[in-house]
Amino acid sequence: MANPKKPRALKVVSGTVQPSRDEKPSVEMPPVSDVPEPPDWMPNAHAIKEWNRLAPILVANKLLTEAGLGAFGQLCALHGKLVQLWAAGEAPVASMVAQYRNLINDFGLTPVSQGKVKPVGEEPAGNKFSQRGRRTA
Template structure:
């Protein structure tokens, strides 16, 4: 077989390449070289301590929605009493930390609705679906309601930064 040449095959004296090129590649076992997910962003405080903080890589400011200063009206579509209790618990916490904005009210209502549904399922002896749990986990992370996500969420400072180029007017 070493002397027979077939289309698409490489044949050598050592007979190392008696398979088509793609068959050689896919015949090798795959090695997992780490996680398929990227590492989470390192908090700025840890970057300062380790000496890797750089001004050109700091997170830029984003759109500023107006803060909610008065207790917002609870949506009437919250599904159950668990969701209503979660709304009444979270709104004062988020307002005190200046994390509740006009743009975040509907997301907070969805968060409370998901919480109510999950608690209702657990009370009935059932488990929530993975999709429901993932939605809930993403929303509580967005609002900074887990220990890890608290370092990622920045409270609204309330003052605008001064433009460093304003003194060089033309």
């Protein structure tokens, strides 16, 4: 790799971010303001309990949107199925565990993914070390 692309974070720190080349923010969906009731199709009590446990946390942190309710429902339903399997003394298949892990990462519910998921509608903090717009004598 002769000329690797400089990461955006380094451009921000050095003050060389150019608005014409800067990455544009993605589409933002409005967050859900009130904790929704679990859908009727939830497969079992474990899934409903997980919905009631996680929904207030996600709403409070503006991580649950109308568009994300289906995926959140799938996360809770899969959690309920996994709990049923483990309670019955059976092991779930690897693809179920992998899908569950992917879904909890999508919602920022693991320590590693918490830093990657940003609340809806929040502007990133400006760089207090940037020299742009300041005049030096």
